[in-house]
Amino acid sequence: MSRGKLLEVRGLEVAYGGIRAVQGVDLAVAAGEIVALIGANGAGKTTTLKALCGLLRPKSGSLHYEGADVTGKPAYHLVRKGLSLVPEGRGVFPLLTVAENLAMGAYIRNDHDAIRNDFDRVYALFARLAERRNQLAGTLSGGEQQMLAIGRAMMSRPRLLLLDEPSMGLAPLMVQKIFETVRAIAAEGVTLLLVEQNARLALETCSRGYVMESGRVVLEDSAAALLASPRVRQAYLGE
């Protein structure tokens, strides 16, 4: 267990019944870093994130968070420690209002004054959500749902935020907006692990990156080096 690592994953294996989706992933994120995890469809990125946040139990391997072994700990435990996931496909509660969704984000907290401030902060960040605070989340547009999912994760005051394809299905302008927000969150000192299909955008946002193929990490380097790597340029940047 090396020092200074907020999250450290060793030999992670995750299987769905007989399907071995993640086959021995090593990965580490230091406090304050912004790290990208890229890879083709089905490479095992979502599965990795789900195992990190406690939604899936690893078949083998270990997870250390803030220096403590948290292997096999459930999601509701990890979020109390500041580890939060914005899931793929947003996962807003469709029959709760925008405000109720945000309140769910603050479920683990009881510092009511600070929570009220954080509501205002999210509404300031996403004016669209402020206008729609009493609307059911299921009736929001895809982009608005993504804002809500990010805002909701912020309400838990995470230390480490895992983002699973925040740009999925969004128009370019909305993608810009979401990534601006992601950078703003990072600037506040939140550590980020970002999964993205849009590899260029991800690597331009992050300082370091991992490339996954068929359940394994095949490349790991600084974002600049990955952007320059012929293998990445050919397979993920469409050059």
Added chain:
Amino acid sequence: MEIFTQQLINGLVLGSIYALVALGYTMVYGILGLINFAHGDITMIGALVALTVVQALAAAGVPAPLVLVLAGGCAILVCSLLGLSIERVAYRPLRRAPRLAPLITAIGVSILLQYSAALIWGKQYIALPKLIEPAAINIGGAQMTTLQLAIFVLACAIMAVLLWFIKASRMGRAMRATEQNPDVAGLMGVNTNAVIAFTFVLGSAIGAVAGLMVVLYYGIGHYFMGFMLGLKAFTAAVLGGIGNVGGAVMGGLLLGIIESMASGYIGDLTGGVLGSNYRDIFAFLVLVLVLVIKPSGLMGQAGGDRA
């Protein structure tokens, strides 16, 4: 007209009891997608526990209001523990099993509860000792007893508090979130197993109160009484839109009224061929009609079923 008013009163009182039991079905269905067929029998256990407490205390000369509170308290305690254990032992291990498995288990638990009750209390009807002499109030030519009024008011109060709780409290919000997406609720920090267990306890406790009300209203209890009560409450839940708490309240009241009206007028309508003892037919007629015409119920949202 008197018959109408009278049957309306009877129907509202009966319906408020159905509604309380229907809430237990609908809350569990909402959160697990499971029809807990044992719920009627949990209510029966509550009724028989309450009866036993009343028998013991009334004979000892304890004042009636205290007897009622203690009977209700014991019933709530026993049913809550029962609901908690049933969820833990019978349903939780089957959480990810195909839907048929927990359904069959539910029927098994129902039979287990019935025959356990038969062992403890016997198979004969148990009569409620005289506790209170309800006075009658005259409403538009019809009679409403103070007992009926008390049942109706208490049931409505419980339902109002429950609806508020689910709508506005932190736990209620966690229940709705768990219902809509248990994984994401977990990501928010909700211990979904605890929320599901809590839902069973809440439904069972409310069922216990309904059990006490049935015993007071009809003056008897029986190990098999949960079957018919459960089926009717289930019908009420389906009528309102299963999974919808407001729907369970409306479905319960509506079913009570339909049943009372029908039993009040069935003699006239059939020229005396069928008597009011055929009232039970109507509940099931309603169930079949709802399932054929609008399976999502009166307040169910179309496609809201996570089948």
